[in-house]
Amino acid sequence: MSHKMVLFPFIVVSLISSNVESQVACSGNRGISPAVASFVKPPYVGSVWFTGSKYYIHVNGSVSGFQPGTQHGVHVHQYGGLGNNCNDAGPHWNLYNRNHGGPNTTVRHEGDLGNGVVDARGNLQIDVYVNPRDICRYNGFLGRALVIHQNQDDLGTRPTPESKSTGSSGPRLACATIGYRGV
Numbered sequence: 001m002s003h004k005m006v007l008f009p010f011i012v013v014s015l016i017s018s019n020v021e022s023q024v025a026c027s028g029n030r031g032i033s034p035a036v037a038s039f040v041k042p043p044y045v046g047s048v049w050f051t052g053s054k055y056y057i058h059v060n061g062s063v064s065g066f067q068p069g070t071q072h073g074v075h076v077h078q079y080g081g082l083g084n085n086c087n088d089a090g091p092h093w094n095l096y097n098r099n100h101g102g103p104n105t106t107v108r109h110e111g112d113l114g115n116g117v118v119d120a121r122g123n124l125q126i127d128v129y130v131n132p133r134d135i136c137r138y139n140g141f142l143g144r145a146l147v148i149h150q151n152q153d154d155l156g157t158r159p160t161p162e163s164k165s166t167g168s169s170g171p172r173l174a175c176a177t178i179g180y181r182g183v
Helices: 018-025 133-137 161-166
Strands: 003-008 011-016 035-041 044-052 057-064 071-077 112-118 123-130 145-149 172-180
Touching: 035 057, 035 145, 044 123, 044 172, 071 123, 071 172
Parallel strands: none
Antiparallel strands: 003 011, 035 044, 035 172, 044 057, 057 123, 071 112, 071 145, 112 123, 145 172
């Protein structure tokens, strides 16, 4: 493990190698360590939590600022970049170049989490369980972006290129980098 300390006046920044990221995100037989994506750019404000074990990853939380009664595609994207209207996050996290799918389909991107449902108060709710097998093998969700899209995700069910690549989820509305959450 490489570890460097860089000192600035009144600030200490710790730079840790990517090996530690994989240990933080996925802890072998103990499953994943808790992580969180915190949305802080109004009108989209809230948190989505990542918890679990070696058998599942539970993704759940709430983000405010949406039109009541709608659904929006929610995906983990390749990178943690949030700039350029969330486009710096890159494409959906897709280790094996598979078609898009839902969180419980056999063929899917590792970042496919399905849809968040917006309640009467404008809060998008997400509550999904995913298999950690491939996710933990490739450094977990940590450091990647969680992105909420404008449209409902069709889960790759339509015979169109857009459906097979993004679930026809449309433009990106909100994004947050998934980071380690201390307990």
